[in-house]
Amino acid sequence: MFIDMLTLQHLYIIEKVISEGTLTRASEKLNLSQSALSHQIRELEAVAGLRIFDRVGKKLVINEAGKRIVAGAEKILPIVRQLEAELQEMKAGKFETIRISTECYTCYHWLPRLLKEFNDDFPNVNVQIVAEATSRPMSYLEAGQLELAIVSAESANPKFTYQPLFSDELVLLISSDHPLAVGNKPIDVADLATETLIVYQVGRKDDYINQDFVSSIAAKKIMEIPLTEAIVEMVKFGIGVTIMTNWAARQYENVPGLSRLNFSNGSGNRNWFACTRSNPSESLTGLVHKIKSALI
Secondary structure, three states: OHHHHOOHHHHHHHHHHHHHOOHHHHHHHHOOOHHHHHHHHHHHHHHHOOOOEEEEOOEEEEOHHHHHHHHHHHHHHHHHHHHHHHHHHHHOOOOEEEEEEEOOOOOOOOHHHHHHHHHHHOOOEEEEEOHHHOOOHHHHHHOOOOOEEEEOOOOOOOOEEEEEEEEEOEEEEEEOOOHHHHHHOOEOHHHHOOOEEEEOOOOOOOOOOOHHHHHOOOOOEEEEOOOHHHHHHHHHOOOOEEEEEHHHHHHHOOOOOEEEEOEOOOOOOEEEEEEEEOOOOHHHHHHHHHHHHHHO
16 A cells, blocks of 8 residues: 555655755755655655656646645654654653652652752653552562662662662651650660550561661560551650651651650661662753752
């Protein structure tokens, strides 16, 4: 069929011949010799099975069949050029979606304040949080379902690139009315012997709970609550205390009724990394840089 054999090259050629008016000017615009351009026109006519131009002396005059092709080209070529432009923008990292996830459900409080600045630099980039990837962000990243994973450990997988973000430590979140909150002084692990320790879920590898550190605490009772917001509310009302990374706890530092305390003997630092697949786009690299600046 004719439509199966007609190519974009044919449409570009006839468009240029009509717009330039002569084969000489059209061949110059197309970077073709006149003989090569004439050959392309003959090929187009062979494909169509119709003459596209009538020869009047030395001139080519477009006929009815040619006009039909020109009308089609005027509809098709702008769409093709728009698509080409969008693909070039995507290649340059200017039009894309960046999906991110962290190893912690609560660690997105830093995102809103940096997105405006990021969007000023990359207005055509959409940033999405993939909450369901929290429990296994690296699996999602490897499967192509994330562009950025914020994690607390590196791997030797050559598919991934790691950018150090910051170092963090565990802190204690308690009610402001708690006796330990008086004086806002660092505490010892032994101070929690009479406390109810509320954790997200013992045995899970969540970023704000260091299982080795938690297991070293001889708390009176350990309560598991699989919802961070509920944990924080229970702590606020004095039902227990909880431990999380300083990064996660920052968002609660100005919340009435809550206090944040450091451990005097240190809880061990944890290093955080922005992990992407190798050769990240310009916009993804820019987002990682802004996250690093926001979290330091």
